[in-house]
Amino acid sequence: TNSYxxxxxxxxxxxxxxxxxxxxxxxETAHLRLTAVGVGIDAHDYKLLDNPxxxxxxxxxxxxxxxxxxxxxxxxxxxxxxxxxxxxxxxRGPAETDRAREELRRNIPKIQKxxxxxxxxxxxxxxxxxxxxxxLDWANDVxxxxxxxxx
Numbered sequence: 001t002n003s004y005x006x007x008x009x010x011x012x013x014x015x016x017x018x019x020x021x022x023x024x025x026x027x028e029t030a031h032l033r034l035t036a037v038g039v040g041i042d043a044h045d046y047k048l049l050d051n052p053x054x055x056x057x058x059x060x061x062x063x064x065x066x067x068x069x070x071x072x073x074x075x076x077x078x079x080x081x082x083x084x085x086x087x088x089x090x091x092r093g094p095a096e097t098d099r100a101r102e103e104l105r106r107n108i109p110k111i112q113k114x115x116x117x118x119x120x121x122x123x124x125x126x127x128x129x130x131x132x133x134x135x136l137d138w139a140n141d142v143x144x145x146x147x148x149x150x151x
Contacts, residue, residue, distance in 0.1 A: 019099060019103075022082070022085060023082040023085070023086075023103075026078070026081040026082035026084075026085055027078040027079075027081065027082055028078075029081065030074070030077045030078040030080075030081040030082075031074055031078060033077075034070075034073065034074055034077055037131070039070050039073060039074070040070060041070060041071050041074045042068065042070070042071060043068075043070065044070040046125070047125060047127055047128070048124060048125055048127055048128030048131055048132070049069060049070060049073070049122070049123070049124060049125065049128055049132075050123040050124065050125050050128075051068065051069035051070070051121070051122060051123050052068075053068045053070070054068075055068065055069065055121075056068060057069055057072050057117055057121050058072075058113070058117050059071060059072055059075050059114075059117075060072065060075045060076055060079065060110045060111065060113040060114030060117060061075040061078075061079060061110050061114070062075065069118075069121065069122055069123075072114060072117055072118060072122075073118065073122070073132075073135075075110075075114055076111060076114030076115065076118060076135075076139060077135060079107055079110055079111050079114065080111060080135075080138060080139045080142050082107075083103070083104065083107050083108070083111060083142050083146065084138075084142055086100045086103045086104055086107070087100070087104070087142065087145055087146060087149065090104060090149055091149070101149070101150060104146045104149065104150055105150060107146075108142075108143055108146040108147065108150075111139055111142060111143055111146075112143050114139070115136060115139050115140060115143070118132070118136065119136070
């Protein structure tokens with residue numbers, strides 16, 4: 001576990017880049033949501049997920065080191081959260097459309113990589129099956145809508 005236990009009702013983001021700030025809020029909120037249901041980044045309570053912490057997998061968002069399944073889930077969920085907003089923005093005004101499409105081109109492959117890794121290796125508990133099924137349904141839907149928008 002981490003020696004630093006951040007508040008579970010706060011997010012820390014940059015304000016120097018409005019787009020980065022928005023993505024950061026969604027990203028950190030995703031981490032807080034998962035932590036609230038017992039799935040931390042580096043530890044979990046085994047209520048929803050049965051993968052041991054010492055089993056490591058490829059992260060969809062970090063390539064510097066393999067990560068526990070709970071971290072892989074965090075990466076996917078955080079990217080889905082802010083990419084949903086990017087999809088919404090890509091369908092709006094011209095200024096937002098260019099940046100949103102750029103973000104989608106960069107992030108849809110990361111989401112797909114996370115879906116693939118989780119489908120291959122995640123071991124949900126009976127209680128976690130419906131939770132993760134819903135998360136993966138949403139992630140797949142974001143990928144489909146992202147590809148459709150970019151075509």
